[in-house]
Amino acid sequence: MSELANAFVQLDEQTVYKLVDQKISEGVSPLDIIKECNQGLTEVGELFALGQYYLTELMFSAEIMQAVMEKLEPLISNTENKQNTLGTVVIGTVKGDIHDIGKSIVVSLLKTHGFEVIDLGVDVPAEKFIEAVKQSGAKVLGMSALLNSTYQEMKNVVDALEEAGLRENVKVIIGGTICTENVRKFTGADAYANDAMTGVKFAKSVYGVE
Amino acid sequence: MSEEIKKLYNERLGRFQAAIALEPTDRVPLIFNTVYYAEKISGYTYQQIMYDPQIWAQVEVDFSKKYPEVDTFRTNLVWAPTWDILNHQLWRVPGRDIPPTSLQQFVEKEWMKADEYRMFIEDPVGYRMEVYLPRVLGEFKEKGTVRSYIAFLKAGFAQGLVAAMNRERISRLENEVGVPMPCMGGFTAPFDYIADNYRGLHGIMRDMFRQPDNVLEACEAILPDLISRALASADPKKRYPIFIATHKPCFMSPKQFDTFYWPTFKKGVLKLIEAGYTIRVFLEGDWSAHWHHLAELPKGKLLCDIDNEADIFKAKEAFGHQQCITGGIPNDILILGTPEDIKQRVKLLCETVGKDGGWAPNGGGHIPENTKPENFRALIDAILEYGRYSDGPPPEPKQAPPTPENLDLPEPKVITPWEVIKEENGWSIPGDEKLIKYWWDRLESMAYNWVMSQ
Known part of the structure; x- marks a missing residue:
């Protein structure tokens, strides 16, 4: 080294x-x-x-x-x-939750690892996620949450992707300490992460890097 | 309090206190801390409960009537007008900023700048009045205006109202349904005080690398005030533990924790134990890298709420011989699982971590709002089925330990000591000076604590 x-x-x-x-x-x-x-x-x-x-x-x-x-x-x-960019990731904290810390750590790590990140902020309604995925053509959508009252909202976003005909184009990861395999199944996401590096690795695998 | 209610209260308190002390009792206790589920099933919104003290008190009494097996629990809320009147920037309020059905949410930011440590360390209360409070209290932004004075006056009235409301709620729980409190009063780890309220996670992370000495000095500077505040807010009869919510240890390396967090945390906790109190501490996130320290504290004095991210079985091994623990029920099973899932989980926990006492069921430090009613019922039923130790009644509540004579506690601080105003006015005091001084200093220290805790 x-x-x-x-x-x-x-x-x-x-x-x-x-x-x-x-x-x-x-x-x-x-x-x-x-x-x-x-x-x-x-x-x-x-x-x-x-x-x-x-x-x-x-x-x-x-x-x-x-x-x-x-x-x-x-x-x-x-x-x-542009050549240096590994790919685009859309990310936000879901509606009903205003916690920013976990998401902002993932955002800064994704950026430092070479991703272009569209950060939608906190308390993001489903329509906004859908719009951003559609506009950007991102292959990765990350949803962040701290409150365990948000399970349903994360599911709503995945359902809305389905309805918009976008589900095939994008891999969905949910992140935050409240996420487990049970929660992933309930929401219909493709993966879950309890720490920021898992999110970065997921984005890399979707974009076929490393 | 009727005889029947008194008996119930004593049984619950006796069971609770014995569990903390790691002494034998009749069954696994149901000693929850925060139960957001209680608010959710009440039919009221968070906004209704947080703006109407009568509704709030009724929600608690009704919950206890519905679940008489529960030994203790609390709704962990605040009377929301205390935030409105100051336009408090640290909180998002149900019904005002977020939907009425949402829980309040905390706004963590760099409210103190990286280069302001010395100002804070050299004069904590001056720093707060001059710099910090104008930033976090919207109504104090224009310091010195009529509006800012009125804000403080309103806050003083509110403090009195809140004290009366709390007394009323606690008294109704004790006297109508025989429920003791799961904790009373609060201590904060000095590191968390600085990290949560002043610097935020990003700020404190940088500070640990770039200005470690200032972080350490700031923790030492605030410790006496945090001990005073804990003692001022604690149960004077010492029946209930003092509460501590820990926030940042799960993000810290063992070296950082040992350097920045543990020394002042331990000093504070030991002082409160020495004064005759037990402590209830929520170990937020995964504390496993730091657990061994909890075994350094006197045996049977701490009740530790273990979060879902940590392994309850390993917690039992690491320090469960020394302190009582709660937890082990994943929140996602309470919310998404079935009664059978809950029953199997509780059975397993009763047969392992709860086998010889020293454990109580809990979600990750709380019972989540969206817990399915059938799952909460299943939790209680499973404890009654698998969590029995003996047929006998639970032990009697403990006598409050006397405060040791030579206990060296920090003096409650004041802005203007009695002696100063006396001297300024040249008062010769023909009557009993002690009477005057007592109330002067007492109100001064209440005001000081208020300024330090916003």
């Missing part, structure tokens, strides 16, 4: 920024720098899956990556940027 990727794994924020600045001044291509950072990011994800890193560490890695992207984005052309 490179020095930069390693600094990422150690969550050594200042070293990451210093190395990125150094590489930019040496003329290393932004996409190559991103690739190196991604190695570190992937390793952080692995450590999280192994239970060696916890949520706050995972979040901080995304935080560092966002700061790196702020440095690099102005240097990347639009075409390169």
Whole structure:
């Protein structure tokens, strides 16, 4: 692993920024720098899956990556940027629930892993999810919830996708600590996630990455 | 209280207290904490209950009549006008911001900025009055205007009304249906106080990496006030445990928890135990990486509500020999499952974690609102069938332990001590100064606690 990727794994924020600045001044291509950072990011994800890193560490890695992207984005052309996108994910917290934290963690991780994310916010009615899936052609729809009073609402969204004739085009994942296999079955979703990395892995598998 | 109701009350309280103390009792106790299901089956909306204290009290009494086997429970609500009158930004209110049938929801944000730690640490109450409260209380945004003074006056009246309502509700439960409280008063872990109310999860996460010393100092700075507040709100007769809802440990690594969370949490809890109280603590999310610490606390003093994300069987192994636990019924089975699913689950729990006491059934820290009535009934029936330890009556309630003489508790804080106003006015006090000072300081510390807890 490179020095930069390693600094990422150690969550050594200042070293990451210093190395990125150094590489930019040496003329290393932004996409190559991103690739190196991604190695570190992937390793952080692995450590999280192994239970060696916890949520706050995972979040901080995304935080560092966002700061790196702020440095690099102005240097990347639009075409390169588009090529660099793994795919589009539509996401929101379902109607009746205004909790933002879990969703925003998933959003930042999806972005740092290279997805384009359409974040519909919180308390999102079914029509809005349907509209966004239709408009964007996204193959992944994520619904987030914290309250266990939202089971029915998540089911409503899946039913509405069916009615709109979109169900075949899009894989649905529900996420939040309240989600279980029972809840997945009840709602008709394709998958459920209790942690943010599971959501990222699901999106990657749908888009055939890794 | 009639003799019959008194007997019922004593049986329930005795069973509850014995369970916490890990002492023998007649059956697995039904000692729920928050039961949102009670509000849902009442036929009233959350808005109706939260704006009408009579309805609220009736909902609780009716629930107890419907389920007399339940030893204790509570509706975990707030009289909503307390939020309206201040235009409180931390809460979304049923019927005002969200549908009347929705539960209130908390708005977590970076209400304190990353560079404001020193201001808070050096003068907690000054920081709150000058910076924090104008941000979180809409009616205090224009500090110093007539409107802002009126907001504080209204809040003071409301505090008095709320105290009267709580007394009334608790008294009706005790005297009409013989139900003790599952907890009374509250302590907050200093780290959660800073994380939930000030910095939000994203903010506190950054702070642990970027300014760890400030986080630690802030936790220490607020600890005495949080202990004072817990003691001021606790049951003076020490019958009921003091409640703590923990929020952030499930997101923290063991190293972070050991550094930032546990030291001030432990100090606070030990102080309250030393003062003669038991503690009921909701371990939100998956606490399993931190469980071993709970075994460090004195035996039989904590009642721990285990959330659905954690494994109740492992919790029993990790610290169940030292503290009583509740939980083990997945919320999704209560909401989506069948009575048979519930019966099998309760049977399993009675035969394992509940076999020798020290366990009570619960969902993930609460009974969810959409629980099917037939499932809740099945839960109770299964406890009566599989959860019996003996035929005898439950033990008598415990005598309140005396407060140790040399107990070193933080002094309740005030903004203007009696001595200051006395000196300013040159009062020579020809009468009994103690009488005057007592009420001066008492109202001062009530006001101080109010400012620290909004």
